[in-house]
Amino acid sequence: MKYIDDTVVMKRMKSRLKYNSLWKLIFLIATSLALLTLVILLVRIVTQGSGHLNLDFFNNFGSRFPDKAGIKAALIGSVLLMLIIAPVSMILGVGTAIYLEEYAKKSKLTSFIQMNISNLAGVPSIVFGLLGLTIFVRMLVLGKSLLAAGFTMSLLILPVIIVASQEAIRAVPKEQREASYGMGATKWQTITRVVLPAAIPGILTGTILALSRAVGETAPLVVLGIPVILQFLPDSLLSQFTTLPLQIYDWAKRPQEEFQYVASAGIIVLMILLVIMNSIAIFIRNKFQKRY
Amino acid sequence: MASQGLGKEQSIQEMIARSRNNKGKKFIEKLMPIILVITALISVLTTIGIVFTLIFETFEFFQRVSITDYLFGKEWLPFSGSEPLYGILPLVLGTLKVSVIAACVAVPLGIAAAIYLSEYASDKTRRTIKPILEVLAGVPTIVYGFFALTFVTPLLQELIPSLKIFNALSPGIVVGIMILPMIASLSEDAMSSVPNSIREGALALGATKLEVSIKVVLPAAISGIIASVVLAVSRAIGETMIVSLAGGATPTFDFNVTGSIQTMTAYIVQVSSGDAGYGTTIYYSIYAVGFTLFVFTLIMNLLAQYISKRFREEY
Numbered sequence: 001m002k003y004i005d006d007t008v009v010m011k012r013m014k015s016r017l018k019y020n021s022l023w024k025l026i027f028l029i030a031t032s033l034a035l036l037t038l039v040i041l042l043v044r045i046v047t048q049g050s051g052h053l054n055l056d057f058f059n060n061f062g063s064r065f066p067d068k069a070g071i072k073a074a075l076i077g078s079v080l081l082m083l084i085i086a087p088v089s090m091i092l093g094v095g096t097a098i099y100l101e102e103y104a105k106k107s108k109l110t111s112f113i114q115m116n117i118s119n120l121a122g123v124p125s126i127v128f129g130l131l132g133l134t135i136f137v138r139m140l141v142l143g144k145s146l147l148a149a150g151f152t153m154s155l156l157i158l159p160v161i162i163v164a165s166q167e168a169i170r171a172v173p174k175e176q177r178e179a180s181y182g183m184g185a186t187k188w189q190t191i192t193r194v195v196l197p198a199a200i201p202g203i204l205t206g207t208i209l210a211l212s213r214a215v216g217e218t219a220p221l222v223v224l225g226i227p228v229i230l231q232f233l234p235d236s237l238l239s240q241f242t243t244l245p246l247q248i249y250d251w252a253k254r255p256q257e258e259f260q261y262v263a264s265a266g267i268i269v270l271m272i273l274l275v276i277m278n279s280i281a282i283f284i285r286n287k288f289q290k291r292y
Numbered sequence: 293m294a295s296q297g298l299g300k301e302q303s304i305q306e307m308i309a310r311s312r313n314n315k316g317k318k319f320i321e322k323l324m325p326i327i328l329v330i331t332a333l334i335s336v337l338t339t340i341g342i343v344f345t346l347i348f349e350t351f352e353f354f355q356r357v358s359i360t361d362y363l364f365g366k367e368w369l370p371f372s373g374s375e376p377l378y379g380i381l382p383l384v385l386g387t388l389k390v391s392v393i394a395a396c397v398a399v400p401l402g403i404a405a406a407i408y409l410s411e412y413a414s415d416k417t418r419r420t421i422k423p424i425l426e427v428l429a430g431v432p433t434i435v436y437g438f439f440a441l442t443f444v445t446p447l448l449q450e451l452i453p454s455l456k457i458f459n460a461l462s463p464g465i466v467v468g469i470m471i472l473p474m475i476a477s478l479s480e481d482a483m484s485s486v487p488n489s490i491r492e493g494a495l496a497l498g499a500t501k502l503e504v505s506i507k508v509v510l511p512a513a514i515s516g517i518i519a520s521v522v523l524a525v526s527r528a529i530g531e532t533m534i535v536s537l538a539g540g541a542t543p544t545f546d547f548n549v550t551g552s553i554q555t556m557t558a559y560i561v562q563v564s565s566g567d568a569g570y571g572t573t574i575y576y577s578i579y580a581v582g583f584t585l586f587v588f589t590l591i592m593n594l595l596a597q598y599i600s601k602r603f604r605e606e607y
Contacts, residue, residue: 013500020500024412030404031413031421034476037469038428041439048442095331103325104332113332116339122523122593123586124530126557127342129564130582134345138570155338162335184308186317188324209430216432219532219557223564223578245434245533252438252537260442267435274430 045271049264057265062229062247066258071266073230074247077146078215078273080234081243084150085157085214090207092154093161097203100162101169102191121159128156129223137224144225145238152220157210164206168199201288208281212274218245244270346586349579356573362580368543368554370563370574378577380584382543386460386553387588390535393464393549394471394528399521401468402475406517409476410483411505422477429473437537440466445538458540458552466538467531471524478523482516483509515603519596526592530585532557556585 060070096113104110132152142148172195180190227240228250234241244266251263311317354362357378365379405425409418445462449455455462486509494508495501510517540552541562554562560578569575 013498016500016503020502023502024408027404027408027412030401031408031476033401034405034428034469034472035421035424038424038431040443041431041435044439044443045435092331092334095328096335099325099328099332103328113336116336118597119590119593120335120339122526122589123342124532124557124589126530126532126560127346127582127586130349130560130579131338131342131345133564134349135341155334158335158338184311186321188321191324212430216430216434218432218434219561222532222561225564245432248434248438249533249537252434252441263438267438270432271435274432278430 042271045264045267048261049266049268052261052265053268061231062242062250064229066256066262069251069259069262071244071247071269073233074242074244074266075269075273076233077230077241078243078245078270080146080241081150081153082211082215084146084237085153086207086211088150089154089157089161089210089214090203093158093207094165094203096158096162097165097169098191098196101166102187102195117159117162121163124219125156125217126219126223128152129220131155132220132224143238144227144240146234146241147237149221149224149226149241152224153214153217156217156220157214160210160213161203161207164210165199165203168202168206169195171202172198201284205281205285208277208284212277212281215243215277216245216270216274218249221246222249244273342586346579346583349576350583353573353576353580356576357580366545368559370577376573378573378580380556380581382545383554383556383559383581384584385545385547386535386539386543387529387555387557387585389460389547389549389553390464390467390531390539390555391525391528393461394468395521395525397465397468398472398475398524398528402472402520402524403479403517405472405476406479406483407505407510409480411501411509422480425473425476428469429477431470433470433531433533434537436466436470437463437534440534440538452550455550456540456552458538458542460539460549460551460553463535463538464549466534467528470531470534471527474524474527475520478520479513479517482513482520485516486512515600518603519600522592522596522599526589526596529592530557530589532561536561556581560585 057070058075059072060068061073063069096117100110100113104113129152132148132155136142136148136151137144140148142151176194176198177190180194185193221243226242226246228242228246230240230242248263248266248270251259251266362378362380364381365377366381367377367379368382369377409421413421440462444466445455445457445459448459448462448465452461490508490512491504494504499507535553535555536558539555539558541554541558542552543554543559544551559581563574563578
């Protein structure tokens with residue numbers, strides 16, 4: 001004698017199983033929708049902009065005429081800005097991470113710093129622009145310079161770098177530190193010769209990803225009042241400059257349709273720059289990161 | 293005996309003693325923690341800097357404009373020369389319109405994607421889709437703004453002929469696409485951390501995968517999912533370039549989504565890209581608006597932290 005009647009079970013289960021496969025399809029479609037958007041976005045920008053990508057585009061400065069507009073000042077400005085942000089944000093970020101992971105005891109101050117960092121990460125980038133405008137541009141009289149923008153952007157990405165570095169430092173096993181102390185090394189020697197070398201791939205990966213965010217960031221620079229069309233290249237830390245996203249913003253705002261193609265070409269250059277940075281980050285992660 | 297291997301005549305004890313008395317080394321050991329504390333305090337100083345900058349300049353603004361007019365005024369007309377009006381409500385409403393539309397797009401799609409990735413997808417599919425979502429999250433907002441203005445708006449105009457070139461709908465949808473990866477990946481993390489034994493228990497009782505996902509995993513992970521939504525909406529409120537490019541510059545106090553709007557962030561950009569002289573009321577107004585924006589996002593972030601801490605299920 002059977003306790004369970006298969007036909008009854010199947011009858012009951014049929015609609016439930018049907019719902020299951022129906023919803024699986026819906027979930028799959030929702031997921032693919034996101035991917036589809038990415039494809040549409042990329043295809044559109046490449047088809048619109050590739051016609052404008054030629055040597056002149058890289059050699060010309062910004063211009064009011066679409067066919068003469070180029071990206072030279074913006075590309076070089078973005079790269080120079082990155083060269084300022086990288087060391088400043090890395091020194092501050094890694095320093096903070098070492099302090100929090102290696103020195104700080106569990107105290108109110110430590111948990112306050114930690115909470116402060118996670119809240120700082122949620123502050124909108126445009127608010128950092130207001131901070132930079134008051135502190136760096138006006139109070140420290142740096143003007144609308146590379147240095148002022150570099151400091152502002154460094155503070156913007158600081159929380160990301162701190163968190164990434166903390167994770168990298170935390171991943172270094174305790175045994176390695178203890179072995180180092182056992183050999184008679186001091187704390188600082190242990191940090192510089194054991195912990196940091198082991199953590200550096202993770203720190204670099206996090207830093208490069210944070211830098212790529214800074215490179216694509218526009219809003220704080222607009223607030224700082226960084227000029228858009230420049231006919232010269234910056235020659236010092238205090239000289240004016242412009243960046244790729246700002247240049248794209250300016251082109252996108254213009255009513256003439258040709259400028260849309262110029263903007264697309266600018267976006268292609270920006271995206272290629274980001275892809276290169278991300279590839280370096282992924283390469284470092286895969287090649288050097290040790291798993292304990 | 294032990295010293296024979298070393299170049300100079302010295303014993304291990306002497307080496308240790310010398311190393312201990314090395315003043316330079318001692319100095320570095322003492323100095324470095326101090327330097328590191330200073331770097332750590334920079335992040336605290338940044339927060340203090342933000343708060344004080346905003347408070348001081350906003351205070352200056354309220355010397356000129358009454359605080360009740362600002363908080364409850366329904367008209368934002370800072371550029372009308374003779375009698376400028378500074379009522380924040382139109383800007384707040386513009387921001388909320390965009391954020392709500394964005395949430396309507398991102399929450400269902402993001403959670404659906406999270407359920408698919410966490411409950412249905414094979415390991416291999418997950419490993420291909422997650423990096424693509426990361427790419428989507430890494431696209432600069434200026435690119436999204438350009439996409440909204442030149443692709444989404446014309447597309448929507450085909451469907452809704454009355455849609456203006458600048459409107460709330462198109463940037464809202466695109467901001468939704470921008471925050472979607474954040475909801476998807478944070479919710480997926482929350483759902484993946486629900487232990488398998490609970491799933492297996494439900495499956496053994498005859499539940500289908502759908503029933504397990506909706507009735508078991510989703511409730512267990514709900515605190516993480518809600519926190520991810522709150523964080524994503526906070527990101528949408530602070531989003532600047534998409535709304536500046538595609539949203540327009542007309543602060544209006546109505547619930548129409550087809551016409552031009554202005555958000556808090558877009559106003560700050562509008563003033564910054566123009567030539568508002570230092571010291572004018574308009575100059576101070578961007579700090580007041582920035583402060584309002586800061587308060588909004590801070591509350592959302594604290595709320596997200598509270599939810600994920602308070603309602604977390606511990607396994």
